[in-house]
Amino acid sequence: MDKVIEKVSGKEWHYEALSLPQVGHMPASDIAEPITIEQFLQAACRRCDHVKSTTLLFDVHFKVAEFGGLARVGELIQQGELDHLPLPLCLGGKLPPSAKMGAVIQNLEDGTMNVVKILHFPDKVCVAHVSKLCTGNAYVPVFRQGPWAVKKAVQHLLQRLHGFRIMWNQVSEKQPSMRKTQSAQWAPEDEELRKGIDFINSLAPEGDALNEQTFWILSSIREQPGTPIEGWPESKVRNMAQNKSRGLAGAQPLSHYPLHTYSMKDFMSTVLLPLIYPLLVVHGIIMVGWPGVGKTPALICMIVAIGRYHIRKLGLNTQPSWRRAKALDNFRHRIPQLYEGVFLDDPSR
Structure with missing residues (x-):
């Protein structure tokens, strides 16, 4: 165990909690240094006697009657439907909220199986209480200085067990690679x-x-x-x-307005505006009047009408819009568009 802790305690080894478990069969031939369940218990575990709290608990069964449907077992554990598991995988009580269960199942091919149930708890729990969940032999991780290193070492040893595995965590070695920020050319x-x-x-x-x-x-x-x-x-x-x-700074474009040019008086829409519209292509307009007489709505209606004209002429798939502000500096942050009008509303001196 100490050698494993020394190996995986460095920053090059990464411990990751998975949102979905890794489920599948892992043959011993695909593991670099496979170990048996007995070796795992001897190296990484201890009995629960005199242990007060833990975040990880192992429930170990040796040579239980063989059962099938391992793929279905993986689905049930992933979905948290633990009450429907085969008898050797059932718990002695209800799993606490936010706790998770993993497993390693080894078929001995003689009609029996070895089973390790792995119970993960988000916070420290009382061993005397959660050990009642175990229907076999209960174990907790060994005690060593540096709990994070022990956590990585235990997971590393779990990954060296062959068989059908449901793993909620993984430990992997980071691949050495030159960071893009350190490269001479970033392309x-x-x-x-x-x-x-x-x-x-x-x-x-x-x-x-x-x-x-x-x-x-x-x-x-x-x-x-x-x-x-x-x-x-x-x-x-x-x-x-x-x-x-x-x-995103400065005046933002707006595109929805409930009025249009025909909402104004007939003289505006039929006589005055047709004379003004051609001038607005290359000129601006100053509208002066008493407060509340409708200068701003009239300008917005004119701007939207001119915008619709340019959109139809150019065949664009967009909406006419306008930007309003009290100072010209608020219009400098965005590139002006032909179908987007700008106007100073009560400009500051």
Whole structure:
């Protein structure tokens, strides 16, 4: 056990809790250094006498009557339907909430099987209480300094047991590879780049006043499974996140408005606006009047009408929109679009 702890205690060995268990038959020929259940118990386990608490419990049965349907057994354990398991796999009571059960089943091919039930608990539990769940011989992991190293070592030894296995955790050695951030040239494939940019656009925080964007970047580029920007250069990711923040700054485009030009008086829609529309292609307009007379709704209706004209003319698949603000600086953050109007609403001096 001490040699295994020394081997897997380093950072190059990664312990991972799985959301779904690994289920399947593992022959001894596919394991580098296979061990027997007896060797596992001798190296990694101790009896429950005088042990007060634990997060891992083993229920061991030797030479029980053979049963079939192992694939169905894996499905039942994964779904938490433990009451429907074969008798040797049944527990002596109800499994606590959030606890999980795994198993290693070895067919001795003489009509009997060896079974190790693995009970995982999210927090420390009283051994005297949970040992009542065991219908065979109850064991807990051996005591050594450094509980995290012991946890990895026990899992490593479990993975060296052959047979039909249901595993909720795994220990694996990280493959040595040169990080992309350390390479002289960073040149990802187009598909990888596209997925990474979509990931940044979807999840990167917009603000960084409390370093929330910095924390997200540093935690996302670390080597961890499932992150499309794992190992990307920090400077590249930071630039992309800041581009997103700048793009979302300033006046935002709006596209839904309940009124249109025919909602105004007939003189506006039939006489005045047809004279103004051609001028708006190359000129702006200043609308002055008393507060509350409808200047802003009229401008929005005109902008949307001009936008619809350009969209139909260019055959675009989009909606007309407008942006409003009180200062010109609020319009500098986004590239202007032909079908998108901008106007200063009560501009500041």
